[in-house]
Amino acid sequence: MALSQVPGPCLLTIRVLQAHGLPSKDLVTPSDCYVTLWLPTASTHILQTRTVKNSRDPVWNQSFHFQIHSQLKNMVQLEVFDQDLLTKDDPVLSVLFDVGTLRAGESRRESFSLSAQGEGQLDVEFRLRSLSDCAERLVSNGILVARELSCLHVRLEEAGDQKWSKGRVQLAVPGSYEGLQETSVGTGSFHFHYPACWEQELNIHLSGAPQEQLKVPLSTLPSSQLVRFVFPTSQEPLIQVELKKEEGPREPAVRLGCEPCAEEQAFLSRRKQVVARALKQALQLDGDLQEDEVPVIAIMATGGGIRAMTSLYGQLAGLKELGLLDCISYITGASGSTWAMASLYEDPEWSQKDLAGPIELLKTQVTKSKLGALAPTQLQRYRQELAERVRLGHPSCFTNLWALINEALLHDEPHDHKLSDQREALSRGQNPLPIYCALNTKGQSLTTFEFGEWCEFSPYEVGFPKYGAFIPSELFGSEFFMGRLMKQLPESRICFLEGIWSNLYAANLQDSLYWASEPCQFWDRWVHSQATLDKEQVALLKIQEPPTLAGRIAEYFTDLLTRRPLAQATHNFLRGLHFHKNYFEHPHFSAWKATKLDGLPNQLTPAEPCLCLLDVGYLINTSCPPLLRPTRDVDLILSLDYNLHGAFQQLQLLGRFCQEQGIPFPPVSPSVEEELRPAECRLFADPQQPQAPAVLHFPLVNDSFQEHSAPGVRRTPEEKAAGDVDLSPSGSPYHYSKVTYSQEDVDKLLRLTHYNICNSRAQLLEALAGAVRRRRQRRRHQP
Missing domain, CATH: 2.60.40.150 (C2 domain)
Structure with missing residues (x-):
């Protein structure tokens, strides 16, 4: 900044x-x-x-x-x-x-x-x-700009002995954060925050009497001095107006910067000590790793409802058993996998303990009846909590109701845990840093495929890497204007964030049509039909022709297809920020190639009053983008994929996305044999592209587990049934729509995912060794 x-x-x-x-x-x-x-x-x-x-x-x-x-x-x-x-x-x-x-x-x-x-x-x-x-005075990261604010204090009093009884008075400063305010004379003072450089004016008029109005040019007011004058209304008593213009909040509360925040960098320094010890033991290294030799290794978990949550528990238990969990610096999640992460991080020492306890609790929640979530007493509790959120100042939206229902599905009682509470789990570098993913899009007019921006949530910050704009996690949901904190709301319980991360109800009809069949078919059609937006091709001016009758009809149907009837709404912390003149050329500004909207700053997210956040699965079922930020410099990604439609499909879509966006990523090119019968893991790397991380991909497959109860231990005839795990795309008991599993099904899925990790021990160790070699090579080539 x-x-x-x-x-x-x-x-x-x-x-x-x-x-x-x-x-x-x-x-x-x-x-x-x-x-x-x-x-x-x-x-x-x-x-x-x-x-x-x-x-x-x-x-x-x-x-x-x-x-x-x-x-x-x-x-x-x-x-x-x-x-x-x-x-x-x-x-x-x-x-x-x-x-x-x-x-x-x-x-x-x-x-x-x-x-x-x-x-x-x-x-x-x-x-x-x-x-x-x-x-x-401007504050900028080269993409967004925070400008100076002024604050106008206003007080209205009766000018004389008579009492005011003529109704209410409306006050407004166009372009201010507060907008229109209505009051009665003598009821207190009001203030307006507005851009200091604009030629603004205070408008005062009596409700119901448009002719009774007064306009005060604010540029004429002396700074930090009290000014009094009388509003010459046509009837007694007159109104005395007191005004005082002051400098507004000087320092932005929004962090403008593309690098990780200071807290994350300090965490990584602490975590590297844990990772270095774990790698030395796992790889049997002769000496200690120097700090710049310690690779950044991350877990990437996809979504998939209860299936994703359960599978992540099984795989983390497998990594724990192999002694490799302490080698991980980041863990990212989307949709259902965030449910597992949020539960685990309620315990600040979770990765240092046996996971048997959390897994038993998981089984209890997954197998219980979910009918109680819609019981009348629960519905009444939902109504009361939602009403309280609206009273505090949160926008009303259906996603908040879904969040409370989802919490009831996953827990017996409401949890008061908050995202910022998870900082305790990072205080000594004892756990990986969790990052939760969502996608910001438009409430109408554009589909997710036409406009989507990755939003990341960590215990330290929430923000948009595309804009290099972040706020402390406890301030998410509060009201901001031009980068300054205007109204701080109490931090939401984490269930309301889980409702965003797994928001199944913000899709529009066009999104649903895209994914009604094989997603890759629609992706191919989308890539070929959309115009690309290159940084050197942005027009300096744009001329738009008037719509024809046919165009208006098409616009009407487009609106029907793209409107999100149950759109999520959160106060936009980017509201009022402007764009730097060279924002589009900034190396960290990731232009969305499918639309020219990124070349039109007047229509981008800072112009919106609210964010519209939804499940990333409506674009690509992955939580990988936070790990691809060059400032995080990730060496190895353990890709934990919970999709039932193709072992490599979503990873291939991610590869296509990265190729379109110019993001370094290894080519994902499994053989025909691998696609027909994928193994438990597959490494993708590109030695010719050193900026791209290696990806060790773990699809959700039932291969050698059918014949082995543990690595190297063949099943007896009596154990054959335990290896039969149905992962078919349609008839599987693990379909994302299933919210209750049988005890047998949850045990099978936990054992399968645990086995798939443990059976891949050799590949994991080789990938970790490769990450260490990569860091050492980079160290040798540094000047």
């Missing part, structure tokens, strides 16, 4: 000149057109020209002024509308123009065509002038 006071304030003047050859709304009546201007880095207002009646060649010749900062990505949107008194105004033209293409002191005239054929045009003049008298 860097501070900047680079001279960058400029005055942008946009002069809307005229248009030629505008289309008529019908064969008889010419257009009644006006132009709107929107520049969200300078104003919350959408400004508008006058309407020129009955003209296909309207002349406006109107100028608009914006104070901008040249270090920001300033994208102005101009739209031409045909006014209609009876229906919604018809859009004629939409233009996005990058102000960054202008130089200070330059004046440029642009003519925008109304169609690809060049018919009709809009003429606009842009002029940019430097301002030297208003420097602004």
Whole structure:
């Protein structure tokens, strides 16, 4: 995170000149057109020209002024509308123009065509002038920018002896965090946080009397001084207004940085000591590993409901038995695997203990009847807790109800455990660092395949690696504005996060159609049908033609397909942050190749009031992306895959994703024989791509377990039935929709996953040795 006071304030003047050859709304009546201007880095207002009646060649010749900062990505949107008194105004033209293409002191005239054929045009003049008298302090990571805030304190009192009885008063500062506030005179003070650099004004008006209003330009107020004046209403008593403008919170509460936080780096230093001892013993090394020789080894667990939760327990028990669990620095989870992780990390010493106790508790929960989760007493408890969350300030959404039901399915009683409580389990480096994954998308208009952003949750932080923006985990759900903490809400119980990580109810119809058949078929179709977005191909301006009738019908059906009726909602901690002028060229900004939305900063996540988080399985069933961040420098990933549809399918999709995004990842190319009969594990590595981690993949298969009760121990005829584990895609008792297992089925799955790890001991040791060799080679090549 860097501070900047680079001279960058400029005055942008946009002069809307005229248009030629505008289309008529019908064969008889010419257009009644006006132009709107929107520049969200300078104003919350959408400004508008006058309407020129009955003209296909309207002349406006109107100028608009914006104070901008040249270090920001300033994208102005101009739209031409045909006014209609009876229906919604018809859009004629939409233009996005990058102000960054202008130089200070330059004046440029642009003519925008109304169609690809060049018919009709809009003429606009842009002029940019430097301002030297208003420097602004910016905080930026090269992708996002936090700007200065001002805070306005307002108090209303009666001006005289009479008591106010004329109703309520509405106060508003456009673009402020607080928005519109309604109060009665004499009931207390109010405050507004707003961008310090904007030409804002305080609007005061009486409810029910629009003519009784007052506008106070805030730029005229002296800083840190109390100003009093009387609101000249038409009736007694008058209202005395007290105003005081101060500097808002100076330091952002959102961490802007692409590297792991200081707490994670300190943890890794502690964990490396544990890993070094474990590797020395497991690999029978002659000497101690130096700190820069210790590889970063991670577990990646996929989703899969109860099946994933149960399987992860079995595999962790296998790694514990082999003495390899202490070799792991990270463990990532998605959907069902997060349920196992969240339960284990309630015990700060879980990986240092025998896992028999947690596994017995798991069996109890997995085999119990789940009908009690919907009992009337439980429903009443859900209603009370959800009402309390709304009272505290959390948005209301169906995901919160699912979270409470899910908790009842997995536990006998509500758990008060929180994500930040898991820091105790990392205090001495005694356990791997857990990272939980979710996907942020749009509530409507776009499918998950068209727009998705990885969001990661750790005991230290929650954030978006794409933007390099993170907040302390205890602040997730609180309200932020321009990087500052505005309203801190109590940290949610972890069950509400589990409801996000395994959110089965935020899909739209288009997502469901994608995965109704073999996912790889739709992935292939998606890859070939979507336009790519390369960093050197981002347009400086965008012209959008007016929709035709066919286009409007298509837009209507697209809305039906992409709207998420049960969308999750969490206060957006990126709200109000702006983009750096060079954000798109930043090496850590991961542009989503399937859509050009990443080239349109006005439409990205910082512009949204709420996040829309869902299960990552609606894109790819993996929790791997946090481990692929170059700043984490992971050497080896133990890929624990719980899918029933193909042993390598999701890993291959991840490989395709990484290839499309330019992320180093080894090629996933199993042979035909391996796909037909996969073994317990398979190593994928690429010596020609040293930045890519090696991946030791463990699919959920029942291969040699059918004939062996333990590695090297063949089953007796009486034990044959115990090796029969049904992992068929459709009829399996472990289908993700199953929430209750029989005692026999849960025992079989635990033994199978435990066996598959233990039977792969030689491959595990070889992969660990390879990770140590890789680190040592890198150390030798360092200057």
